[in-house]
Amino acid sequence: MKSANQLVPADSGHKDWTPVLEIATKEVFELMLGSQLADAEPSKAEGEITSTVALAGQLCGVMSVSCSLKAAARMASKMLGTEPDNGGEEMRDAFGEICNMVAGNFKSKIPGLGDGCTLSVPTVITGHDCSVHSLTHSGKLAVTFLFEDMPVAVMVEIHN
Amino acid sequence: MSDVRALIVDDSAVMRKIVERSLRQAGISLTQVLEAGNGAEALGVLRDKKVDLILCDINMPVMDGLEFVKQLAGLESAKGVPVVMITIEASESHVVQALSCGARGYIRKPFTPDQVKEHVVSVLAAKS
Numbered sequence: 001m002k003s004a005n006q007l008v009p010a011d012s013g014h015k016d017w018t019p020v021l022e023i024a025t026k027e028v029f030e031l032m033l034g035s036q037l038a039d040a041e042p043s044k045a046e047g048e049i050t051s052t053v054a055l056a057g058q059l060c061g062v063m064s065v066s067c068s069l070k071a072a073a074r075m076a077s078k079m080l081g082t083e084p085d086n087g088g089e090e091m092r093d094a095f096g097e098i099c100n101m102v103a104g105n106f107k108s109k110i111p112g113l114g115d116g117c118t119l120s121v122p123t124v125i126t127g128h129d130c131s132v133h134s135l136t137h138s139g140k141l142a143v144t145f146l147f148e149d150m151p152v153a154v155m156v157e158i159h160n
Numbered sequence: 161m162s163d164v165r166a167l168i169v170d171d172s173a174v175m176r177k178i179v180e181r182s183l184r185q186a187g188i189s190l191t192q193v194l195e196a197g198n199g200a201e202a203l204g205v206l207r208d209k210k211v212d213l214i215l216c217d218i219n220m221p222v223m224d225g226l227e228f229v230k231q232l233a234g235l236e237s238a239k240g241v242p243v244v245m246i247t248i249e250a251s252e253s254h255v256v257q258a259l260s261c262g263a264r265g266y267i268r269k270p271f272t273p274d275q276v277k278e279h280v281v282s283v284l285a286a287k288s
Contacts, residue, residue: 114254
């Protein structure tokens with residue numbers, strides 16, 4: 001897979017980071033789950049479960065990954081080599097780790113953010129109609145993929 | 161690569177499982193896998209148990225991976241045991257810092273079993 005380590009210049013605007021988010025997400029799914037994500041039209045994925053990781057420092061914001069419980073269970077199953085477990089603690093932790101790795105991979109591809117941006121531990125929220133909204137944000141990156149034909153929405157709300 | 165006793169240090173239990181699974185997928189024959197949730201716990205484990213290899217995260221509560229590697233140098237029972245960092249921190253400065261603290265390898269998350277194998281085989285070969 002193509003590396004995006006130098007995909008964007010350090011002083012580029014947030015809008016140029018969408019391809020970086022796409023590659024960062026696809027790499028995590030390919031390397032950790034052995035799954036190829038398909039591009040999908042932007043849409044509201046079934047947000048039955050959402051994992052968030054806060055970013056602080058040179059880039060402040062919140063990254064979120066949202067999908068159906070079935071998709072999250074399948075992701076956890078592929079990552080752990082176990083049977084799908086709908087809604088169990090291990091499934092939630094694995095789903096949180098996916099968001100954590102996407103956030104880490106994303107920041108590592110933006111020059112200057114590797115040392116200048118720290119990540120929180122992931123938080124996983126389950127339930128329908130959950131939306132992530134952080135106040136006074138100045139930008140948003142959003143991409144949608146299909147994971148085994150199930151939509152997965154990845155979003156970064158950027159504060160600065 | 162057979163009969164390896166490994167200690168996996170990560171504050172995420174699920175990530176410890178994933179790392180163990182990757183070692184097995186990589187063909188590393190593990191006779192024992194010990195776990196610790198942070199550097200301080202890991203030092204406690206190593207006072208009582210012998211291992212051949214340590215895989216360690218960097219960002220952990222209580223004692224992070226870099227501090228753990230520094231303190232490991234003073235632990236007689238763990239002298240010479242190679243440490244491979246497995247972390248989302250990918251910057252050059254993190255790698256340099258980890259290696260200067262005493263880590264022998266550095267794997268960035270996300271990773272493949274092949275990457276784990278490459279690093280583990282390399283550090284175990286250097287040890288022997």
